[in-house]
Amino acid sequence: MNSRNDPGTNLSRRTFLHSLGALALSACGGGESSPASTAVSRASARDASSTITLSHVANGATDISISGAFVHPGLLHTQADFDRMAQKVAAQASPWYDGWQVLIANGYTNLSRSPRPQVEVDRGGSGPQNYPLLYADIAAAYGCALRWKISGDTVYADKAVQIMNAWSSTLQRLGGDSNVDLAAGIYGYEFANAGEIMRSYPGWAAADFAAFQSMMINIFYPINVDFLNRHNNTDITHYWANWDLCNMASIMAIGVLCDDHRLFDQAANYFIDGAGNGAIAQAVYYLHPGYLGQWQETGRDQGHNTLGIALGGAICEMAWNQGIDLYGYDNNRFLAGAEYVAKANLVQPDGTFLTVPYVTYTNVDVTQPGFSTASQGTIRPCWALVYNHYVNRKGLAAPWSTKFAQAIQPEGGGGNYGTASGGFDQLGYGTLTCTRDAVTPAAAPTGLTAYPSAGQVVLSWWGVANSTSYNVKRAAASGGPYTTIASSITDPLTYTDSPSSGTWYYVVSAQTSTGETANSAEAAAVTAVQLHTCLTFDEASGTNAADATGNAHTGTLVGGASRVTGKVANAVSLDGSTGYVSLANNIVADVSDFTIAAWVNWSGGNAWARIFDFGAGTGRYLFLTPKSSAGIMCFSITTNGGYGSRNVNGNTALPTGQWAHVAVTLSGTTATLYLNGNAIGSATDVIFAPWRVGPTAQNWIGRSQYPADPFFKGAIDEFRIYRNALSADQITALVQAA
Structure with a gap:
């Protein structure tokens, strides 16, 4: 078994509607068609100057390809942004003018400052650490560029050009130890x-601008892309x-700077679906619940956790200015992370911090069982961007990012960030560059999910910018009539319902100072056991196995897969x-609690064959093996590879x-493994449900996500997936019905 811990020894992801099926213990027939799920667009075109092509890629995600002319300037700021800044500063309007005062007081925009370019910049290793010379000059160039664009004073433009020309005519390489990857990423973007x-x-000669582009694409970019490809x-x-994140940000920024769509696409697609920990999933x-998104470095320290918001926000803003909505991707997943970290x-008025929920995080190096208070309260100048996008662009509620942004404005820069x-x-x-006038708040709560x-049914939703509280309503039929089951909900925006067994439909409305908003879009949840998929393999010929x-x-049926006499037919x-059986893309992407069951006649063989394995590669999957390296049956589910898996x-x-009946169930965080109707293993810490695994296009019976694992040898009959967990008695009934 390669590249993972041995599990034998060791929504929401998207807005969705739980689809309907019919429970059938003795036969697979009688199911109803599933209603279409409600999906959040992975990317949307926002600017007519860009053409965006979306296509599905191998792991089930969406591929971004942007063509046509880039918007220039079009990274963290557009010309419209500079026009707004100039107008607000000229009018001495707060808080823009306050941010301007911080900018002009910063010593890094002093015209007497001389650049200090180096032939080689090193970060890490045993040699001299001269990278502060680079980041100081970058801060100076950026600050002077802002002063020129806002005031029109060309002496600051000339100073910015002087700094950039000095570096592009001198710098030949970046060096040091592996920390050079951080230098290339952070200072690159x-x-x-x-x-x-x-x-x-106009005062920047075309040849000099070309030299600057050459420096960025020939010195910074190769390190960026090598890191994302190899991770050393x-x-x-x-x-x-x-x-x-920093290397994605650099690649995206260099792509726009150099009018290279290939680079921009690399970065945007890695953010959506990369294998590394910086990809948003x-x-x-x-x-x-309540869309509090635990950031990946939460168990490490809060200094690095807050840096993730700064870098992720930069990526989202640069993409937004080129027509790609990474902010909104996966039901505002980035906002979930930002709200959690904020x-x-x-710091509260009494000097304390609020608590946030936490689940254990594990990677190849560490297991972090709890929230780290190290560097808690770190303040970075990143919150104005988050707050202004979601609240003042989109009209959504982002209460914790809002409070953080307002508490620390005006944000400085260039190593002197004020608070x-x-x-x-x-x-x-950010106070100067990102602050926007408020827009009309959203007409209703959005992004409602119910799983x-x-x-029980756990509901979460995104709020309205001017709301004071929220109402939750439930109906027994789609479209209502709805009955209010909870009101006066403030924070977090979640509610757990305990309805009877059945299918239930939910909406949420907001209370504002002027009254109640419209209802959100409807979300449905099935609390009854319902048959989702049943493959009998009873066809006489052909490669299709009907549901x-x-x-x-x-x-x-693929490869060496054929039909034989089975347990039932x-x-x-x-x-x-x-040989294996390939199932539809995203087969369980809208499934929470579940049962997967089958009759299996295994011919034996090496460990780690698969009865089933649904996933998107070796980082995100759920599988059942007839024998692990410990010699026992094992179920595993993960969103972070083998090291982070939860196992039964x-x-x-x-x-x-011989024919044997196998089943695995999940109810809440309790998963149970059955053999011939008897429970043979259970775990109560299975925090991942199939919907958390995300998009999957490698959904297989008899084949593993890991190429080195053996294919299954034997026969499989009556392969079933249910919504919700069958009881022990219902599992027994399945066994006895055959």
Whole structure:
């Protein structure tokens, strides 16, 4: 078993509607068609100057490809942004003018400052650490660029150009130890932003601008892309999220600076679906109720945790200015992370901190069982950007980011952030550059999700900017009539309902100073056991395996897969070499509590064959193996590779040469493994449900996500997936019905 811990020894992801099926213990027929799920767009075009092409890629996510002319300037700031800043500063309007005063008082924008370019810049290692010379000059160039764009005074433009020309004519390489990856990432995106602002200045000679572009793409970019591709040949979970994020930010910024769509696409797609911890699905490691998104470095320290928001926000803003909505991707997943980090680090009037929920995080190096208070209260100049996008652009509620932004304004920059800290890891000046006039608040709460958990229904939603509280309403039929079941909800925006068994429909409204808003879009949850997929393999020929529920979850026989006499009628026979059954993309992406059951006749063989394995590669999956390296049946589910998996180990291997019934259930955080109707293992810490695994396009019966694992050899019949957990008696009934 390669590249993971041995599990034998050791929503929401998206807005969705839980679809309907019919429970059938003795036969697979009788299912109803599933209603379509409600999905959040992964990216949306916002600017007519850009053409965005979306296509599905191998792991089930969406591929971003942007073509047409880039917007210039179009990284952290557009021309419209500079026009707004100039107008507000000229009018001495607060808080923009307050931010301007901080900018002009910063010594890094002093015209007497001389650049100090180096042939080689080193970060880490045993040699001299001269990287502060680079980041100081970047801060100076950026600050002077802002002063020119806002005031029109060309002496600051000339100073910015002088600094950039000095570096582009001198710098030949970045060096040091692995920390050079941080230097190339952080200073790469920052320097590219300074260059992007200045590209329209007539006093910057075309040849000099080209030399600056050449420096960025030939010295910074190769280190950025090599890191994302190789991670220095370490396990993919080894590096913290910020290492990925800074290199993504640099690649994206250099792509726009150099009009290279390929680079921009690389960064945007890695943010959506990269394997490393900086991709948003891993960076926001776990969504707690109320969309509090536990950031990946939460168990490490809060200095690094807050840096993740600064870097992630920069990526989202640069993408937004080119027509890609990474802010809104996956139901505002970045906002979930920002709200969690803001709430955990904002000092209360009494000097204390609020608590946030936490689940244990594990990677190849560490297990972190609790929230780290190290550096708690770290203040970085990143909150104005988050607050202004979600509240003043989108009209959503972001209460903790809002409080943080307002508490620390005006944000400085260039190593002098006023009330903020954080060295030179971010450019700063967010109060000046990001503040926007408020827009009309959203008309209703958005992003409502409802998922079953141990018979209850957990609801979460995004709020309205001017709301004071929220009402939760439930109906027994889609479209109502709705009955209010909870009111006066303030924080967090979540409610847990305990309805009877059935299918329930929910909406949420907001109370504002002027009355009640419209209802949110409807979300539904099934608390009854309902059949989701049933493959009988009873076809006489062909490669299709029909879904007897009518839900169109058809399987496809691949390679050495054929039909033989089964436990009930026909079964699929897998040759242990190339044979497996491929199921539909995202087969369980809208499933929470579940039961997966089948009749299995295993011919035996090496450990780690799969009865089923649904996933998106070796980082995100759920599987059942007939025998682990410990010699026992094992169920495993993870969103962070083998090191972060939650496992249920049986007390025996699957018998060979005979038909045996296997099942695994999940109810809340309790998973149970059954063999021939008897529970053979259970675990109460299984915090991951299938919907948390995310998009999957490698959903297989008889094949593993890990290429080195053996294919299953034997036969499988009556493969079933249910919504919700069957009881022990219902599992027994399945066994007896065959």
